Amino acid sequence: MLTVDIEVSATSRRYAPDHPGWIKQRYELAAGLRSGVPGAEVRSTPVAGTKGAAEAVVVALGSAGAFTAALGAFKAWLGRDRTRTVTLTWQHDGREDRVTLDADNLDAAAMQELTRGMSRILSGEPWQTDTERS
16 A cells, blocks of 8 residues: 555635634644644745745555544544635645545535545555546
C-alpha cells in the first residue's frame, strides 16, 4: 500500500479567512487531525514577499486505519456547521487531484465515493469514478 500526502484546507461561507473565530475553527480541525490521525502534521511554507508562512495540515495516508480516522475527523468537523467545506488535495501519477467535501451536501454517497477513490489511490491505482471530480 502506498502512502499519499493529502493537504487539507478548510473554508467557510460564514467567515472571512482571517476572522479570529474562523482561525480558531481551522485550528480545531488541525488539532483534531493531529491527535486522531497517525501521520497528520502542520507544515509551514514561506510566502514570497512576506515575513510569514502559509500553514497547511497534511495527512499522510498509508493505511485504511489512518484514512478511516481522517474521514471521521472530517465528518465530525463538517457536521458542526453547514457553511464549512474541506478540500483534500494530493499528487498522484504526476497530476494533482482534489476533492471538496461540503457540509451542506455531505451524504453517504459522497463518503462512499471518497472512500472508494482513496482506496484505489492507496492501492497504487488511478482515481476512477463514475462522477466528475471537483
